[in-house]
Amino acid sequence: MVELPEAGGSPVVHFVGEDGRSRDFRFAELPLPQLHQELAAALAARVGPGGGRRTQRAAMGQWQSIRRFFTVLEGLAAPPRRVEELTARQVERYWMKCLETCSPATAAKQVQELLRLLRALPGQDRLGADLVEYMAQRRHGADAQSTALPGYSDREFQAVMAAARRDVASIRDRLAAGEELLARYRTDPGGLDTPAREQGARLETMAACGRPQVDYRGLAVGQYPRAMYEQAGQLFVVDDDLAPLMVYAAGLTGRNPENFTEWGTRAKGLRADFTHVVSIEFRF
Structure with missing residues (x-):
């Protein structure tokens, strides 16, 4: 004003x-x-x-x-x-x-x-x-092209980080719930109801072999991939997790985004058909 x-x-x-x-x-x-x-x-x-x-x-x-x-x-x-x-x-x-x-x-x-x-x-x-x-004139005028991308304002950066934090917290809570069920199954399987006990058994096998174990009963064939993806997410980091994790890590550390891009490329190469997965421990 x-x-x-x-x-x-x-x-x-x-x-x-x-x-x-x-x-x-x-x-x-x-x-x-x-x-x-x-x-x-x-x-x-x-x-x-x-x-x-x-x-x-x-x-x-x-x-x-x-x-x-x-x-x-x-x-x-x-x-x-x-x-x-x-x-x-x-x-x-x-x-x-x-x-x-x-x-x-x-x-x-x-x-x-x-x-x-x-x-x-x-x-x-x-x-x-x-x-x-x-x-x-583009050579030196106000419309001159720049090789660098414009940065975020403080408000935009805070909004991006808040969204990434929410997503990462959701990933943390999802993995923690899977780990808790696995621990309960290993400690006292008889104390679980039948669905939880069956899920605990699948999680134990997943933890041992690194492959999703899915109960396909009652599912149409077209639902198999999604069921496998959701089951893998109970213990493992999956594709959809990479973007918020890398955004949050880049925002917290100030590291060059190319470092995280290279990490993400290597990680994706390890997860063909969920044969191999990336697992992390995330703490705030």
């Missing part, structure tokens, strides 16, 4: 991010007051609910790009006084300034960030033709 002081002066952009943290960005700290109102509107669009910078860290990065750009503009022989006077050459000067302290790749990203901000300026039809053309 942009606050315009009633008595005049420079605007303030109030930011509240998805991570719950807030920040006020005060344009009074910057030179060239004639540009403050429109750049404040662009910043508010970038860090607002519909923008692409929704954490305090990301919003601070956008603010720093504005500060650096104003510093470059102030140093020009004829600084711009209106958005119509912004030019591609000024953006290139900003790029050269970034190169003084950053690698070429980092400088390019900072320029892209600035151009995304300029694309959020109100009244795009007022921008000069050279700047509009510059922003449209």
